[in-house]
Amino acid sequence: MSNGAQTVTVPHLGGSTIGYKLGKPYDPALPTLVMVNSFSTSVELYRPQFAHAGLGEAANLLAIELYGHGATRAAYEQFTYWDSAIANLQVLEALGIPRAFVLGTSQGGWVATRMAILAPDVIQGIVPLGTSMDYESQRSRDLGCWDGLDFCTPSIDALAEPVGDDWVVPGEFVDAVLGAGLGEAVTDDERAFWHTTYQQNYTGDAGRHRLRVSTINLRDRDGLHGRLDGVRCPVLWMQGTADAVYSVANAEDEIGRFSQAADTELRVVEGGQHFLSASDPDVVNAATVEFLGRWS
Template identity: 75%
Template sequence: MSSTDTTGVSHLGGSTIGFRFGRPYDPALPTLVLVNSFTTTADLYRPQFDDPALAGVVNLLAIEPYGHGATQAGHRHFTYWDSAVANLQVLDALDILDAFVLGTSQGGWIAARMALLAPDRIRGIIPLGTSMDFESPRSRELGCWDGIEFCSPSVDALAEPVGDDWVVPGEFVDAVLAAGLGDTVSDADRAFWRATYQATYTGDDGRHRLRVSTVNLRDRDGLHGRLDDVRCPVLWMHGTADAVYSVANAEDGIARFVNSPGAELRIVEGGQHFLSASDPAEVNAAVADFVKRWS
């Protein structure tokens, strides 16, 4: 497991935010913020950190949202809007004036929120395997999962305080991996992610952060009414094997970025929900091209 640095920001009463650079920061290159998916860490982007061609085009900066990895909020409750604000404050702390943002699943709607909050600083967004809707009946009619059904048992199971020896159950990790990567998970990757989760979500603090993260996924607000305010380019990539959000939903979502100077949907045949992990070669090449085109 690679080491993650932290920095302090003022949001939510003072917070510690986990972040990781792919390699030492080069001010001559544009920066790409990477925002990880539900309950994962910056380690989700190991295939991007390990790509020397991508590193030659852009600074890779993974920032872990509230409730995830090394990030700790000053208050007990937080939303995706809070993570977007904190990410912008991390850029301030690192003296980075502007950036592109790539986000997987929940990271996609955090990226969109960053573009809405700081249109002068976000140069483009790359949502992967995501939705800009809330967990609505409409999205299920378009072939998306039932996020309420997926999340509610965990919200209920995590409601009561636990002792210091508690760790996230392996079954929870397996359910996330199944949704994110289908049957493509190797034994080594499953063991890696079980160890990573169990190092992250321990004791009553871990239980609470995991529960709030799950509540956020289930109960979040949608962005459809705000997407016409996104004024940066958008490259939405979506896999045909995505078990969570459908291609039809992605087609509907990209069409709502009506004031973007360039809004493109790229379909990846056989790609999973955690697209940056399942299809890194295609994602990395598309990201490098997008950043070069819009820098």
């Protein structure tokens, strides 16, 4: 189970237990900021946000773990990003939260966007960080984004066979994700923290399966270009110049595809890494407080 996560039950996928962390007791007088984690991480990705006094004073902070991640479990064995978007909306309903903003890091960015497409009356604004609205396309690679097929396929193949109860996620997998997400400047303490967290979240054959489906989702997801006109709320996209996965050029193209959004803005973060909420929390937190104040 994910460190620091509580769980709530929702009906999606045959009945699901969803891992979440609420920074403090829910205050209906404040806006709510849902935070959706990046690939194979957990609510722990948002430690810098939960620790930030200004953000905690400005909003109810609610991190929700996607299917395949942290403490989240489902009765069905297969899931997609659409399922996580639906489950997140059901978590809001279960917790009695009528409307929310959504911040999402990497894959969290396209889950945030899916939530806004599915429930435009519920989602007040989205803050995608270091993300893409495309599938893993040739267009994406031509604009300087990574080769997601090349990154994901070896792990999908390696995780294909059943394993015993003593299996834990390989350290090389964790290091590859940290390298892509945070670059070379990962401290020893941070690396050790994530190795421990991953080994708690991905153990035994069930853990192998969740990790494999999560990796398949990353590689084989559908693109959102044809659906982005379904986003009506304001969009603040933040993209780091040192992001090794998705490029500024891609973000510059895609921010213009939110044709029906109430407002769109792209902020480029000099030196920002892929997991921007973790690499540049001060910049992200300040911009998010401003965004919440403007649109809530």
